[in-house]
Amino acid sequence: MIVAVVAAASPPISPPYLNSNPGSFGDRKQLLFKLQKCKSIQHAAPIHAHIIKNGNPNDPFILFELIRICSRCCSIEYASKIFRQTPDPNVFLYTAFIEVLVSSGAYFDGIRTYFQMIKYFILPDNYIIPLVLKACGSALDLKSGEQIHCQVMKLGLSSDRFLRVKLMELYGKCGEFNDAKKVFDEMPQRDVVASTVMISCYLDHGLVSKAMDEFRLVSTKDNVCWTAVIDGLVRNGEMNYALELFREMQMAGVKPNEVTVVCVLSACAQLGALELGKWVHSYVEKYNIQVNHIVGSALVNMYSRCGDIDEAASLFEDLKARDVTTYNSMIVGYALNGKSMEAIKIFQRMKHEGVKPTSITFSGVLNACSHGGLVDIGFDIFGSMETEYGIERRIEHYGCMVDLLGRVGRLQEAYDFIQKGNIAPDNIIWGSLLSACRIHKNFELGERVAKILLEYGAADSGTYILLSNVYASRGKFKEAAQVRAKLREEGVQKEPGCSSIEVNNEIHEFLLGDIRHPKREAIYSKLKELNHMLESEDYAPATDVISQDIEEHEKRWALSIHSERLAICYGLISTKPCTTIRVVKNLRVCNDCHSVIKLISKITRRKVVVRDRNRFHHFENGVCSCGDYW
DNA sequence: GTAGGGTTAG
Numbered sequence: 040m041i042v043a044v045v046a047a048a049s050p051p052i053s054p055p056y057l058n059s060n061p062g063s064f065g066d067r068k069q070l071l072f073k074l075q076k077c078k079s080i081q082h083a084a085p086i087h088a089h090i091i092k093n094g095n096p097n098d099p100f101i102l103f104e105l106i107r108i109c110s111r112c113c114s115i116e117y118a119s120k121i122f123r124q125t126p127d128p129n130v131f132l133y134t135a136f137i138e139v140l141v142s143s144g145a146y147f148d149g150i151r152t153y154f155q156m157i158k159y160f161i162l163p164d165n166y167i168i169p170l171v172l173k174a175c176g177s178a179l180d181l182k183s184g185e186q187i188h189c190q191v192m193k194l195g196l197s198s199d200r201f202l203r204v205k206l207m208e209l210y211g212k213c214g215e216f217n218d219a220k221k222v223f224d225e226m227p228q229r230d231v232v233a234s235t236v237m238i239s240c241y242l243d244h245g246l247v248s249k250a251m252d253e254f255r256l257v258s259t260k261d262n263v264c265w266t267a268v269i270d271g272l273v274r275n276g277e278m279n280y281a282l283e284l285f286r287e288m289q290m291a292g293v294k295p296n297e298v299t300v301v302c303v304l305s306a307c308a309q310l311g312a313l314e315l316g317k318w319v320h321s322y323v324e325k326y327n328i329q330v331n332h333i334v335g336s337a338l339v340n341m342y343s344r345c346g347d348i349d350e351a352a353s354l355f356e357d358l359k360a361r362d363v364t365t366y367n368s369m370i371v372g373y374a375l376n377g378k379s380m381e382a383i384k385i386f387q388r389m390k391h392e393g394v395k396p397t398s399i400t401f402s403g404v405l406n407a408c409s410h411g412g413l414v415d416i417g418f419d420i421f422g423s424m425e426t427e428y429g430i431e432r433r434i435e436h437y438g439c440m441v442d443l444l445g446r447v448g449r450l451q452e453a454y455d456f457i458q459k460g461n462i463a464p465d466n467i468i469w470g471s472l473l474s475a476c477r478i479h480k481n482f483e484l485g486e487r488v489a490k491i492l493l494e495y496g497a498a499d500s501g502t503y504i505l506l507s508n509v510y511a512s513r514g515k516f517k518e519a520a521q522v523r524a525k526l527r528e529e530g531v532q533k534e535p536g537c538s539s540i541e542v543n544n545e546i547h548e549f550l551l552g553d554i555r556h557p558k559r560e561a562i563y564s565k566l567k568e569l570n571h572m573l574e575s576e577d578y579a580p581a582t583d584v585i586s587q588d589i590e591e592h593e594k595r596w597a598l599s600i601h602s603e604r605l606a607i608c609y610g611l612i613s614t615k616p617c618t619t620i621r622v623v624k625n626l627r628v629c630n631d632c633h634s635v636i637k638l639i640s641k642i643t644r645r646k647v648v649v650r651d652r653n654r655f656h657h658f659e660n661g662v663c664s665c666g667d668y669w
Numbered sequence: 670g671t672a673g674g675g676t677t678a679g
Contacts, residue, residue, distance in 0.1 A: 205673095
């Protein structure tokens, strides 16, 4: 299909050179030159036909150029055909052919082809070896890689810089840092490329401080080196550190490229740092950084994960380059922000425009159905996944369906859906049903589900808390206490709640009852003022979730110092009236905070946007976009 | 006469 489209779109080929005399040297040179310029095999086919008819079809130089064209347009088939028909391929042809295989991800075929060449006694050189080492690294084929390393020594090629970089990459990818470091240390002069590979090796395996030590030793850091470190820090969850380095990079006068921008946007998205994200966006425009589909997707993702879904949507519309990931970013963004119908519309548009959805598309769109309580649409889409799109339904998709049924209170159906046995349920699926049971106050089923979760032995801290809350809600305080005791006994760590807010391009983090902030006095006096105002509102604190044996007013206080409330108070005292307050929390918002934030939005006339572990809550004038189900 | 390095989004 694609081939046909490309062929149709290609300009008609009317090459005057085809009429020239193929016998003379000049014509052959001209043909080679033309082949070097070809971007696709469609352009080259008539030239190839001409050569077969009039010239020497086994000319190794011509064949070499033909296979290189296949590399440019990822045409394994055409390359294989040429390669198979070549009587005695030389090392150049092997290199070009393996390049086609490796660039298409056929690593093992590339490695096999290389060893076949060795079998035919063709001597490898310092071009083909790095290529095959790259394949070994990508395929995590350490054994073949080591074998090739031995050949490198025997052939006396180990001083080649390119080759060393690929050896390091191989060892790094396979987790053999010592070997990677050994190759690195044996280099007479360290250059920035080798250092970047070494740093990436460490970062790929979470060795942040080793990577940073190495990074600080690099004397001339270029933008790729900076970017590799920033990206690695983001992948290791060190967002603030990554942003700090991004600032440092600019101070050092190194200009970020589009890859840098994508990594920094990812950090902003994860932190919910909208102001900084906007600044990066303006930077992209100011310095003419190309907004390709990757940068476009990263921008859409950043805006939607920072809760500015309108900006994400308008940017999405303006993008010149869109691919499946861009669509996925938009769908997931809408789902996160509770805009279910919009997510479905994008999904339909995707279908209409012939963009093939992926597994992530369906996670997004089914999630949207779940947040919107759109049961019928959700089941239609779920049903179409395999039949219409040929995409395997995975556990996360089943999870969305359980969520969907649970949300609308069809708990027994959700239970039966799990029990049908189409997929082995995990603790996330049971946990979501348990949560639904709690919200719809179906304690009988809730207890049954909770017991399944405990039998599993895979219950995390959240499950224990949920189970304890189910018991507490049924008045079974003894059981609730037992579950909490078991939680402590088994040493299941409860991840501490942490909320952050961005003010003046800085991220401020708060833990439960945090008193570390320099403005703590003003924050707590705002908190007390709000608590006082809440008393005159119709608000009853959900103190029943507090399991400690303390006085009622102490329980109220324990609830009011939840991290998100501290972050909101800081937002209230440090931003202008009417500014939207945006908070990111690592856990789910508790019931009580949810009720309180609704009231805060009403009392203070501020929009409050909270991103919790699962989704966004847009609070405005006493109402939340989630419709009180999350 | 043929060729080559490190960093990108959900």
